[in-house]
Amino acid sequence: MNTDRLIRTDVVVIGAGPVGLYQAFQLGLQELAVHVVDGLAHAGGQCAELYPHKPIYDLPGIPVCSGEELTHRLLRQLEPLRVPLHLGQIVTTLRRLAAEDGMSASPRFRLETDGGLAFACDAIVIAAGVGAFLPRKVPVPGLEAWEGRQVHYHDVPPETWVGQRIVVMGGTEAAARLALRLADHGSSDVTLLHRSDRFALDEALDAELQSAIGAGWIRLCLGQPVQALASDDGRLEALEIATADDRRLSLPLDLLMPRLGLNPRLGPIAAWGLALERKHLVVDTEGFRTSEPGIHAVGDVNTYPGKRKLIVCGFHEATLAAFAIAQWLRPHERVVLEYTTTSTRLQRLLGVDQSEAGNKRIGTGA
């Protein structure tokens, strides 16, 4: 694939879920250069995508905290370490540079994303959870030909849709919010296409949507698309809709924005030749190494005897993986354990240096 940018770093963490974020923090404490990549447009993994407003009750020392709040806290904790997050980028390709050279090379690995980024690194941590969240596609043959031009599974800038006939498809919260946002921005021609008049929404959002439909700001079309209709010049002109009462109608459009929900898929990672057990990466419990040296796996994506898919277990795994990676990349040093409470090195990294010199520095801003 064509890659616009090559980034050299010590470690790449694949996944910015809670465990991936904490992994980056622990690698940062080991003074390793880290980049984090996630296919979603935001950090937080399942916590942010599946249950942002639901309470979590079993995090140590935090009696209650929502998925969204946990994500914010992890990002805040990571802030002083200035770890770059590359969002909206699915890691698709892994190349072994050492194997190609037939010798131990540095960088050892090259990773590429579907967004044109490439990383050269010496270690990888896969924190991919249940997989990359990919948008569910509209099951209409041939529709993919218009993807990125008239069919958009991700948000596009307003200049793309102003003055256009837009069809938003789906009964999800994302579909309802997008239709309302478009109508709110004065798009006069917004149709919400859904198979029934029932939506999976909370009460307030459902009421808002029903009132926009009632006021005529959003047109509701009930049915399933069965065919894409093209104009003579090859544009997507309309969708043929099968209605619940078995009629066929043509729904003209300029833009189709399906929001049918997201499907998690391990996808390309499953084809990288790493040992798998029931679609999970097999790891040891000392450094959470996969079957290949230099590639570790933490959080929901891994498996080992006694594995439990809990956030706190992922945090433990990430801590030990960071020690193992630091030792692997610095074979001639002894990687020692230091407490954040007492280590001036760690406190300096975190910008909370408690030493006399550090206090002076922080106090004077020097």
Ligand SMILES: Cc1cc2nc3c(=O)[nH]c(=O)nc-3n(C[C@H](O)[C@H](O)[C@H](O)COP(=O)(O)OP(=O)(O)OC[C@H]3O[C@@H](n4cnc5c(N)ncnc54)[C@H](O)[C@@H]3O)c2cc1C
């Ligand atoms: C409804 C619900 C409630 C829960 N409640 C609790 C609870 O109370 N306590 C608890 O401990 N746990 C709870 N869990 C489980 C907890 O959310 C998971 O254990 C945790 O999210 C795992 O974190 P992770 O970082 O390993 O993976 P995830 O959160 O799944 O994050 C993985 C990230 O990797 C990204 N990714 C995957 N593949 C790629 C790729 N190829 N390229 C780029 N990015 C990629 C994904 O986009 C995703 O953002 C709950 C889960 C659910 C669904």
